Amino acid sequence: MKYLxxxxxxxxxxxxxxLFAIGLVCVYGIAYYNYLAAxxxxxxxxxYIQYINNMNSFLYPFLVLLLISLGLCIPKRLLEQxxxxxxxxxxxxxxxxxxxxxxxxxxxxxxLAIMTGVQCIVLILTIKKSKTVRFEKEGYIVRLGSVLLHxxxxxxxxxxxxxxxxxxxxxxxxTGTLLVIAGNIFSFYPGRINSLSQLK
Amino acid sequence: xxxxxxxxxxxxxxIIGQPVITYILLVSFLQGFFSIIYLLKHKDNYYSYLVKxxxxxxxxxxxxxxxxxxxxxxxxxxxxxxxxxxxxQLIPVESSRFIIPLWIESEKLYFWAMVASVFVxxxxxxxxxxxxxxxxxxxxxxxxxxxxxxxxxxxPIVHNEITMWYSTLSSGDxxxxxxxxxxxxxxxxxxxxxxxxxxxxxxxxxxxxxxxxAAACVYMLVKRDPVYDEIAYRYAKAGYILLxxxxxxxxxxxxEAWKDSAWWWDPKISGSIMMWVLYTAYLHAHIYAGRGxxxxxxxxxxxxxxxxLLFTYLLTYIVPGIHSVVQP
Numbered sequence: 001m002k003y004l005x006x007x008x009x010x011x012x013x014x015x016x017x018x019l020f021a022i023g024l025v026c027v028y029g030i031a032y033y034n035y036l037a038a039x040x041x042x043x044x045x046x047x048y049i050q051y052i053n054n055m056n057s058f059l060y061p062f063l064v065l066l067l068i069s070l071g072l073c074i075p076k077r078l079l080e081q082x083x084x085x086x087x088x089x090x091x092x093x094x095x096x097x098x099x100x101x102x103x104x105x106x107x108x109x110x111x112l113a114i115m116t117g118v119q120c121i122v123l124i125l126t127i128k129k130s131k132t133v134r135f136e137k138e139g140y141i142v143r144l145g146s147v148l149l150h151x152x153x154x155x156x157x158x159x160x161x162x163x164x165x166x167x168x169x170x171x172x173x174x175t176g177t178l179l180v181i182a183g184n185i186f187s188f189y190p191g192r193i194n195s196l197s198q199l200k
Numbered sequence: 201x202x203x204x205x206x207x208x209x210x211x212x213x214x215i216i217g218q219p220v221i222t223y224i225l226l227v228s229f230l231q232g233f234f235s236i237i238y239l240l241k242h243k244d245n246y247y248s249y250l251v252k253x254x255x256x257x258x259x260x261x262x263x264x265x266x267x268x269x270x271x272x273x274x275x276x277x278x279x280x281x282x283x284x285x286x287x288x289q290l291i292p293v294e295s296s297r298f299i300i301p302l303w304i305e306s307e308k309l310y311f312w313a314m315v316a317s318v319f320v321x322x323x324x325x326x327x328x329x330x331x332x333x334x335x336x337x338x339x340x341x342x343x344x345x346x347x348x349x350x351x352x353x354x355x356p357i358v359h360n361e362i363t364m365w366y367s368t369l370s371s372g373d374x375x376x377x378x379x380x381x382x383x384x385x386x387x388x389x390x391x392x393x394x395x396x397x398x399x400x401x402x403x404x405x406x407x408x409x410x411x412x413x414a415a416a417c418v419y420m421l422v423k424r425d426p427v428y429d430e431i432a433y434r435y436a437k438a439g440y441i442l443l444x445x446x447x448x449x450x451x452x453x454x455x456e457a458w459k460d461s462a463w464w465w466d467p468k469i470s471g472s473i474m475m476w477v478l479y480t481a482y483l484h485a486h487i488y489a490g491r492g493x494x495x496x497x498x499x500x501x502x503x504x505x506x507x508x509l510l511f512t513y514l515l516t517y518i519v520p521g522i523h524s525v526v527q528p
Contacts, residue, residue: 009488009491012484012485012487012488013485015481015484016481016484016485016501019477019478019480019481019484020477020478020481022473022474022477023473023474023477023478023481023508026470026471026473026474026477027470027474029465029467029470030467030470030471030474030515030519033465033466033467033470033519033520033521034467034519034520037519037520037521043462048462051465052464052465055465055470156448169455170452170455173448173451173452174452177445177448177449180444180448181441181444181445181448184437184440184441184444185441188437188440188441189437
């Protein structure tokens with residue numbers, strides 16, 4: 001159990017560092033945008049597309065790392081730790097191969113598709129109060145909140161990366177947003193949600 | 201006639217609002233003074249004066265805000281943009297009215313300061329933290345008075361648009377086509393937009409909550425008392441939910457309103473993502489705040505997060521972009 005705690009602690013540290021790195025990518029984007037904006041017409045030149053592609057390519061590797069470290073793609077709530085690490089390495093390996101063969105968007109799309117499936121399974125098991133799923137924190141509402149939050153984040157990223165031109169893009173966006181907000185509220189205020197549900 | 205009524209309402213807002221914000225400034229000096237004195241001497245009567253000052257300032261902010269609501273209602277009632285018949289093919293409606301949100305131009309900093317003032321009244325468990333926040337609020341009110349006074353020149357951009365419209369319309373200037381198109385777009389996708397009524401206020405309420413998180417993180421580092429960490433976390437949770445929802449609901453609006461513009465990876469959006477990931481990092485790190493020196497890292501992270509918040513807010517004024525008021 002202590003070993004698992006250390007493992008989770010490591011994941012939290014890694015997540016924090018990856019989030020910090022994404023923040024740095026954003027700072028770079030702001031500085032570079034400011035530099036390019038010296039020419040007021042730069043957005044009508046190929047430089048703009050190049051800038052967008054550069055920013056996406058800088059962000060995507062950190063997104064893959066973030067998804068792995070968050071335990072989104074690695075179903076840490078379903079599997080034992082050794083299987084879990086093998087699963088993570090396999091997923092990462094396939095992502096890297098796909099990235100080299102078809103580009104970073106395909107690789108990211110693959111890992112996001114797996115994660116969406118895994119999170120849906122975790123959600124169903126959590127709602128059914130299955131003992132197969134392991135959680136850090138006690139309490140049904142917190143667990144449900146955590147799952148909703150993770151699923152919402154996966155759906156939002158998946159939507160931004162893969163479905164930007166899809167006619168259902170905005171509908172999918174609202175689904176992800178509602179899941180994230182519900183997940184946040186359930187995770188942060190389980191006591192209040194519990195007392196509200198008991199009132200009924 | 202309608203234009204003159206609007207001008208009269210604008211002048212009246214300045215007349216009734218200017219004393220309110222002047223009193224806010226004066227009382228905020230007292231608030232800052234009593235805060236510093238309490239932090240130095242720790243005498244309860246100074247704290248009592250500080251709390252009274254904070255209540256007075258909050259009431260004054262709310263009173264000023266009611267005046268602003270009245271002014272916005274006056275704009276709605278008096279200014280009717282009637283598009284001429286010959287523009288009907290260009291503009292799909294006969295007329296438009298301004299339903300102007302209460303957090304644009306010089307009003308946004310005022311709104312943020314008002315909500316921050318209300319939030320500080322909810323922090324009651326630690327007198328030293330309230331005093332520190334008193335100093336912060338005092339500086340904030342001074343900035344609002346000198347740099348973002350909503351009563352000095354009420355809504356200058358809106359005023360310019362309304363004035364230009366009426367003057368061009370009456371002079372029969374050929375620029376009316378361009379102006380009508382621009383104004384219709386501004387009213388439909390900006391002023392009267394549902395998102396403009398929800399996206400910015402959520403962010404400003406979040407920012408107000410996160411001021412308390414940052415102040416509590418500073419105190420956590422200084423005093424090393426877990427109660428400050430608990431206060432920081434409590435306000436961070438509320439702020440984070442509003443920040444997340446506020447940021448996300450801006451997205452469908454951007455897709456709709458800026459479909460022909462280059463806004464992806466705009467500096468303000470990059471800044472907002474940076475701020476959001478940092479607050480996510482803070483909340484993540486907080487899970488293990490009780491372990492080793494993690495409380496210290498978490499507290500530093502809370503302060504860095506707030507610095508990123510200020511930076512993101514200021515980006516509108518320092519870096520060009522679709523959200524910005526500065527151009528290259």
